[in-house]
Amino acid sequence: xxxxxxxxxxxxxxxxxxxxxxxxxxxxxxxxxxxxxxxxxxxxxxxxxxxxxxxxxxxxxxxxxxxxxxxxxxxxxxxxxxxxxxxxxxxxxxxxxxxxxxxxxxxxxxxxxxxxxxxxxxxxxxxxxxxxxxxxxxxxxxxxxxxxxxxxxxxxxxxxxxxxxxxxxxxxxxxxxxxxxxxxxxxxxxxxxxxxxxxxxxxxxxxxxxxxxxxxxxxxxxxxxxxxxxxxxxxxxxxxxxxxxxxxxxxxxxxxxxxxxxxxxxxxxxxxxx
Numbered sequence: 156x157x158x159x160x161x162x163x164x165x166x167x168x169x170x171x172x173x174x175x176x177x178x179x180x181x182x183x184x185x186x187x188x189x190x191x192x193x194x195x196x197x198x199x200x201x202x203x204x205x206x207x208x209x210x211x212x213x214x215x216x217x218x219x220x221x222x223x224x225x226x227x228x229x230x231x232x233x234x235x236x237x238x239x240x241x242x243x244x245x246x247x248x249x250x251x252x253x254x255x256x257x258x259x260x261x262x263x264x265x266x267x268x269x270x271x272x273x274x275x276x277x278x279x280x281x282x283x284x285x286x287x288x289x290x291x292x293x294x295x296x297x298x299x300x301x302x303x304x305x306x307x308x309x310x311x312x313x314x315x316x317x318x319x320x321x322x323x324x325x326x327x328x329x330x331x332x333x334x335x336x337x338x339x340x341x342x343x344x345x346x347x348x349x350x351x352x353x354x355x356x357x358x359x360x361x362x363x364x365x366x367x368x369x370x371x372x373x374x375x376x377x378x379x380x381x382x383x384x385x386x387x388x389x390x391x392x393x394x395x396x397x398x399x400x401x402x403x404x405x406x407x408x409x410x411x412x413x414x415x416x417x418x419x420x421x422x423x424x425x426x427x428x429x
Contacts, residue, residue: 160384165403165422166199170415172405172422173352174213174258174309175394182394182403184422185211185224188415192224192235195422197396205240207233213269213310215261217245217292225256225269232259232267232290246294253285258310258322258352265292268319270307282306282325287332300332300340309352309392311361318376320361322350329353329363331376343378352392352405362393364404371404384425395427402427 165182175184181194181202190210194202205222212225222235223245232246245267248256252271261267267290273283286301287310305326312319319332326342329350333339351366360375371393373382390404407420414420 159387160425162386163424165197165424166195167421168418169407169420169422170418171391171407171410172420173392174211175352175354175392175403175405175422176214177394177396177403178216180397182396182422183214183222184392184394184405185214187211188412192222197401203237205235207235207242209233212257213259215259215267217261217265218263221245223259223261223267225259227255227257230256230271232256232269232294246290246296248288248290248296251286251288251296251298253283257285258308260310260312260319262312262316266290268310268312270304270310270321272306272308273304274306274325287319287321304330308350309354309363311353311355313355313358313361313376315358317358320353320355320363322353322363324349324351324366326350329361329374331378341378343374343380345372345374345380348372354393354395356395356399362395362402364390364392366391371402386423386425388421388423390423400427401425 170189171187172184183194192205209228212227230248230252234245253273258270269288273285285304285307289299290296306324308324309322321330328342349366350363353363370385388406392405394403403424408414
């Protein structure tokens with residue numbers, strides 16, 4: 156029997172939390188079916204909350220402090236004003252997306268990367284390729300990758316912003332895209348896993364959650380699995396804090412609205428060795 160990693164609950168009573176991001180001393184995450192974004196401190200105290208009115212995907216921040224979120228219902232990137240929660244459409248992605256928007260991350264200059272799935276998670280039919288859309292700081296959007304992306308899900312940038320990390324759930328792999336002129340792409344195979352959320356560990360490695368394996372795995376950019384943290388529950392997306400002393404994971408009984416209604420989901424964490 157494989158031992159479970161040391162596990163703590165940061166905050167419970169959630170619906171279906173996803174896309175955790177660490178920023179300015181707080182962990183921010185979406186609650187998909189409750190259509191909200193919440194921030195909590197390292198003690199679990201609420202640092203902020205925004206009711207969106209739409210089902211969210213990935214989140215990030217623009218240079219001026221606005222929070223940006225993928226609207227998976229109308230295929231937009233929406234900017235949310237800090238404090239007031241006022242919303243504006245930052246980018247319209249209809250015509251560029253496949254089935255719908257999904258994950259999102261933002262670079263320091265305000266460039267946003269959005270994943271778009273090519274087939275629905277709940278169907279067992281044709282699993283068409285999704286794509287990746289780049290949104291410039293002015294809101295102009297362009298597809299930058301649309302070949303053989305099997306349910307592109309969570310997406311993250313390495314801290315040096317040289318590489319884009321994309322979890323491919325149906326592909327059982329994580330793809331790495333080199334940004335810039337070279338534009339190389341390669342994959343970290345993870346057979347038997349369901350890669351969901353992803354976050355950078357450092358410039359050379361990343362964490363991804365196995366949505367059917369109750370674990371988060373760390374891999375290097377060469378595609379080698381170098382560490383595994385096992386949990387007592389299904390986990391869907393990871394994040395690390397600023398000093399990389401904690402690995403956070405969103406945990407839930409399942410993705411569907413029925414499981415979400417039970418309010419049993421949580422943000423859990425485990426200490427990381429220096």
